Amino acid sequence: MDKPDQSAGVPTGAPSIRNDLVAGFLVFLIALPLCLGIAMASGFPPVAGIITAVIGGVVATWIGSAALTIKGPAAGLIVIALGAVTELGSGNGSVGYRRALATIVVAAVLQIGFALARAGALGDFFPSSVVHGMLAAIGIIICSKQIHVALGVTPEAKEPLHLLFEIPRSVGRLNPEIAIIGGVSLAILFAFPVLAKRFSFLKKIPAPLFVLAVAVPLAHAFDLEHEHTYTFSINHHDYKIGPNFLVNLPGNVLAAVTTPDFSAVLSGTSLKYIVMFALVGSIESLLSAKAVDALDPEKRRSDLDKDLLATGVGNLVAGLIGGLPMISEIVRSSANIGYGARSRLSNFFHGLFLLLFVAFLPGLIHRIPLAALAAMLIYTGTRLASLHEFVKTFRIGREQLLVFVSTTIVTIATDLLVGVAAGIVIKMVVHVVNGAPIKSLFRPDIEERSVGERVVLRIRHAAVFSNYLSIKGRLAKHEAKHVVVDFDHARLVDHTVMEKLHELRGEFERSGRTLELIGLDRHRSLSEHPLAARRKAALERAGSTP
Incomplete structure (x- = not known):
């Protein structure tokens, strides 16, 4: 059997290509619902997430050197993307979307500049307690927004803290049929790891695929495709459901292409989000690429500058045609390795399968209930902000927990840049107190x-x-x-x-x-x-x- 070319990350043997094809297909099954959910949670059209993953696979694959990473939209950037759409649109989602695309394009140019300046070392600058605190905050913010979607309720609040406080009220106002879909989907996601330990064959099947296998028939049984009212027998209350609880995609892929609006790109708000996209996206991508290297069975080491260049070029293309920003995504990349991927071709195949599915089977995507996608995002959010992360940080040191919690709280109360800056400042103060000149x-x-x-x-x-x-x-x-x-x-x-x-x-x-x-x-x-x-x-x- 031919051995893969480790320097290029592209296999020369047919068995390797077969492994990458299988891994790429299985990752595609995971990526499809996650891309849709991340896009909708970001205030972007659902297809925007697919656009990004397609570009991450079909285009960025051939530029970056990270052999086993999967590039696509990530939950960690939801907060930034939604903030950009909301603030730049001033209540007009369409305008905010196009102006947010402009910030993604400029941020991508900055990322390309970072890569050419060999700034891949940025991944080593930020302390882990600050990065994990930021991710925990993102997880909490995601949950604060998506719990309401899973319950079939539109909250009145907009800010994360207010959304968290409104959860009890939404539970009391939940739409029973939508909540059933969201609750069952969430139960499957939390139970799946336990079941996979007992039944080994489940390890080869993506959990999101099981969610869709249950949620789509439930949506059909509840007739979500047609707007109507039903009476819930327990409280004898009337509830409305319809296609607005399902994913909405254009019938033609080309109709999804949207160009950016640069009219406000020099405003203070735009500049803030340009820095956020460029900085947070680069850090997350670099850290993910390093984590994937540690999981690589062949122990290959990626050129982080080259991988950052691939991310920047991918974001430039995605921003120009209506996509979300991309990073080297750790969850899908870990699954990619687990499914036996051997080279970067698995990322290419994952993007190709997404492109073919959206091009030829968009009607199937329309049958996916939003509550199921919300459940997947809630699950992701709970993993980012799990109690285990707090305990793990405390065991490293109390000063680490102080920085971790401070970063999390400030990020939730303000925004990511302020939260990260606060964490770094607190970290430095701790160092000075501990004797560092x-x-x-x-x-x-x-x-x-x-x-x-x-x-x-x-x-x-x-x-x-x-x-x-x-x-x-x-x-x-x-x-x-x-x-x-x-x-x-x-x-x-x-x-x-x-x-x-x-x-x-x-x-x-x-x-x-x-x-x-x-x-x-x-x-x-x-x-x-x-x-x-x-x-x-x-x-x-x-x-x-x-």
């Missing part, structure tokens, strides 16, 4: 010493997330077989640096080299976690500083 937060003091095949980097004052890129840059300069990082003169080594160096040590080992961390014996760990932050006591710092 302000002058060392961005510029580490590093002393180098080389002896043959051994290089020692002695870091003074502090090694923290905000100066890690400089530390990594110094490490990248050396090709010695044995590299040592000495923290004996560092007052503080934060969790982000410990985590990143742990990942880097694995990369060294795979290339036949060693990365050794020394000088932490006199540091006190801030928790029992092996990668927790380390801090020196005041007396120890005074005694160790030359």
